[in-house]
Amino acid sequence: MNLSQEKKGLIVAGTITGIISVVLVLLGNPANMGFCIACFYRDIAGALSLHSAAVVQYARPEIIGLLLGSLFISIARKEFRPRGGSSPMIRFVISFFVMIGALVFLGCPFRMLLRLSGGDLNALVALAGFIAGIIAGVLLLNRGFTLGRSHTQSTVEGGAISGVFFALLLILLFIPSLLKFSTSGPGSMRAPVIISLAAGLIVGALAQRNRFCMAGGIRDLFLFRDSTLLLGSIMVLVAAFIMNLVTGNFHLGFTGQSVAHTDWLWNFLGMALVGYGSVLLGGCPLRQTILAGEGNSDSAMSVLGMVAGAAFAHNFGLASSAQGTTVGGRWATILGFVVITTIALVIIHTHKKEAVHGN
């Protein structure tokens, strides 16, 4: 393998992704939200009436594009491999809490970078939390945490989630009356459908080719001082920063940021929960989406877990808003740490016992 070739690929992919992210904002998406995997699953949950927060309902074509872009390129490159069966239920639960953490902060790791590129310093606090969460997750992995092996599955199993999202695309294009559409708030701010879809397809294909992962880059840096994967994230940040600067969308500061709050403790802890869960799942929400497109039905469970988490977050008042965090959201974040840590410790303990008994 040629290392410099891999780095070149990540630099190009990161730059294109950063530029597209800002273009989507210029064409109508909420500020610093060209892409936000967490917010967009939340919007999709709303469009499907899984929650009734009227301001965040829209079947975001970006997500559909990401998943299908990954599907198409993986089929074309013969990398579509239906796999699954590695603790699907635990993945659902962890992803559920990853979504809670993301909605307490108001963004997935991808949007954290985009918020940073727009000058939102709250995202810097969140980045520190994200790194802390990743380090905690890596410690558990080093102690033997595993979700077990996945196994080869049928093409139907591997392609099911793509089928679901393709159906959602058809409904969005041809029977939109089945879906809910926000008339105010972030859900009402959207780039034209075809452009959003194309943006998703391009970024999905790039992310599949370059194994783009917001958690992976930081993990590699801490685990073995290798910055290759991180290069992709850095280029997204740099490209989006330059685009924001040029288009007058760079506003440095903590206050007055779009779809953001200044509660630093919960920005830190919310994103820490995202980093913690992402490492144990084997990838950030973006990576889970891409893997689901590649035929990984474990990641498809993660997608469903995130959609469910988003629905709960809004049905039970856990999600933050520009006004700040909620009491329920803070408790749910703590509960997330407790649940994920308990799961991890039980798994590690069980494996040690099995090793001792030679099973």
Place this chain on the structure above:
Amino acid sequence: MEIDARGLSCPQPVIETRKAILSKVTSFSVLVDNIAAKENVTRYATVQHYDVVETTTEYGWKLDLEKR
């Protein structure tokens, strides 16, 4: 020595490889079945001054690691 990392999620194949390298094993194989795992293990091993020879198998790849 052979590490069977097939079916393990990222980054477990790399963590298993790292354990072997830290225990000063100079020559071993890693079995992987997805491209991300293959690339991650290869990248890590190269950084740690191991030569990596890749063989395609019916389940994925066998990576032979040898200390330079």
